[in-house]
Amino acid sequence: xTLQINLPGLVLKNPIMPASGCFGFGxxxxxxxxxNQLGAIIIKAATKQSRYGNQTPRVAETSSGMLNxxxxxxPGVEAIINQELPFLSDYDVPIIxxxxxSSVEEYVEVTKALTRTTTxxxxxxxxxxxxxxxxxxxxxTDPELAAEVTSKVKAVSHVPVYVKLSPNTxxxxxxxxxVEAAGADGLSMINTLTGMQINLxxxxxxxxxxxxxxxxxxxxxIAIRMVYEVxxxxxxxxxxxxxxxxxxxxxxxxxxxxxxxxxxTANFHNPFVCPEIIQxxxxxxxxxGFRSVEDAIGKGHEHGVTNFSRA
Amino acid sequence: MINKxxxxxxxxxxxxxxxxxxxxxxxxxxxxxxxxxxxxIKVGNEGSHMLRRPISIADVNxxxxxxxxIFKVIGSGTDHLSKCHVGDVIDGLxxxxxxxxxxxxxxxxxxxxxxxxxxxxxxYLAKQIKEQGVEVTSILGFQSSEHVFYQxxxxxxxxCHIVTNDGTxxxxxxxxxxxxxxxxxxxxxxxxxxxxxxxxxxxxxxxRNGYISIEQRMGCGIGACYACVVPTNDGSNGFKKICxxxxxxEANEVVL
Numbered sequence: 001x002t003l004q005i006n007l008p009g010l011v012l013k014n015p016i017m018p019a020s021g022c023f024g025f026g027x028x029x030x031x032x033x034x035x036n037q038l039g040a041i042i043i044k045a046a047t048k049q050s051r052y053g054n055q056t057p058r059v060a061e062t063s064s065g066m067l068n069x070x071x072x073x074x075p076g077v078e079a080i081i082n083q084e085l086p087f088l089s090d091y092d093v094p095i096i097x098x099x100x101x102s103s104v105e106e107y108v109e110v111t112k113a114l115t116r117t118t119t120x121x122x123x124x125x126x127x128x129x130x131x132x133x134x135x136x137x138x139x140x141t142d143p144e145l146a147a148e149v150t151s152k153v154k155a156v157s158h159v160p161v162y163v164k165l166s167p168n169t170x171x172x173x174x175x176x177x178x179v180e181a182a183g184a185d186g187l188s189m190i191n192t193l194t195g196m197q198i199n200l201x202x203x204x205x206x207x208x209x210x211x212x213x214x215x216x217x218x219x220x221x222i223a224i225r226m227v228y229e230v231x232x233x234x235x236x237x238x239x240x241x242x243x244x245x246x247x248x249x250x251x252x253x254x255x256x257x258x259x260x261x262x263x264x265t266a267n268f269h270n271p272f273v274c275p276e277i278i279q280x281x282x283x284x285x286x287x288x289g290f291r292s293v294e295d296a297i298g299k300g301h302e303h304g305v306t307n308f309s310r311a
Numbered sequence: 312m313i314n315k316x317x318x319x320x321x322x323x324x325x326x327x328x329x330x331x332x333x334x335x336x337x338x339x340x341x342x343x344x345x346x347x348x349x350x351x352i353k354v355g356n357e358g359s360h361m362l363r364r365p366i367s368i369a370d371v372n373x374x375x376x377x378x379x380x381i382f383k384v385i386g387s388g389t390d391h392l393s394k395c396h397v398g399d400v401i402d403g404l405x406x407x408x409x410x411x412x413x414x415x416x417x418x419x420x421x422x423x424x425x426x427x428x429x430x431x432x433x434x435y436l437a438k439q440i441k442e443q444g445v446e447v448t449s450i451l452g453f454q455s456s457e458h459v460f461y462q463x464x465x466x467x468x469x470x471c472h473i474v475t476n477d478g479t480x481x482x483x484x485x486x487x488x489x490x491x492x493x494x495x496x497x498x499x500x501x502x503x504x505x506x507x508x509x510x511x512x513x514x515x516x517x518x519r520n521g522y523i524s525i526e527q528r529m530g531c532g533i534g535a536c537y538a539c540v541v542p543t544n545d546g547s548n549g550f551k552k553i554c555x556x557x558x559x560x561e562a563n564e565v566v567l
Binding site: 021022023024027028029031032044050052053056057058059060061062063064065066068070073216217245265266267268269270271272 | 312313315353357358359360361362363388404527528529530531532533534535536537538539540541542548550555
């Protein structure tokens, strides 16, 4: 059975890729399994300058998930290009670089730098990080700002641009349509939902940043609903993510309309989860009557387009 | 290389208040675990416990392929683990993190300073350096007498001084009080315990050679997620990952 999927800029051996921020720059997981098995790798967010990120604690466990507030820690785009990308270029896996910033100019500059390289095959435009004070999510909740940053990044990028949408908005379809109209080649969705957990003894939020992004199976139904809604209103491909733990979850995202998927939090629970899902996927597709990944995409919509009461 | 091991519980016993000693048998790969390293243990399932729990290695029996862990029940993950039975199989990533670099240093005398649940990794260290002919002195701090464990085990390997915060066992006060009172001689010190203790110890012994081992809430446990970072002390605005670059650091290498 073929698992291959072709997306703008990307020929994927299979639709499975580790999500940005959950896989570093690949080096650590290369000690765990052969990275060549992956469909693609979305590397950790790059900003223009290095960022230390938030104070610790930066993670807290929740029911069926976790909160994180790392704060876009990274060594800066030039250090990523010089120190991390050469290692990844030795693998036969397309690299998608996640780009973050505090201003439109920063997004543009980081994109310019990354697309100078031949290793980066696509950009994931991070307009949805909930854990930094400036930038990130403000671009992800205002359709006009989102469209502006998308079109300016598109103008300088030599590779396709996937815009990563935030679920922390009342109308994700409006966001998706705005970035599609601004020239986005694809979408990736969803980023984390803002949450908080308070320790009863200390009476303080567990995370030093107080709030963090909720991920894991707890948010999967929200992600599925959002992918499903967006699929009915845009035609560009979607990389779906949010709480995927196994091959059945992958199929659910494909049915909702995702063209490929990213695996995030599950990597922490089981560092072998990506290769395990890749191995299990053909059997699951076959079990539910599909002959390929392509065959399953959007098949959850067969009853036709419905009007959502909340759309 | 980190391995995912299926570990069979061959013994589980409460050795002090809220403190469990567990012996886990695995494949021959676990023999390579070194003092200071940890096991990243999956407890429950993804619904109950998404994140693994980093538990330090207290001892390794290379012939029987058994690692000993000692942990305190402080939350739902360790509570869940404490309720596992002999014969249960648990999933652990092992070995994780760095170890005390005992093969790279030469010393005649070592001072081990442990606090509470920071005591366990020092036991395997004490055994290994004692075998190398190093004279070991231990100062172990606990909250009170009911929390004390492994006194006789450490006493077999050298001088062992116990201190409790409330004075119900051994000295009263903190490990640093005992260092003041006894002024022990040593070439290197090794310390593991809560951050305030490590801070006090490393500032008291700031001109001495030593290694500390620190703990933090972790995500992946292999260095990819940047959850457990600590700033470096060299003014470079740099950082270390506790799970990958640590948990063992040269004293004063990082900002506590």
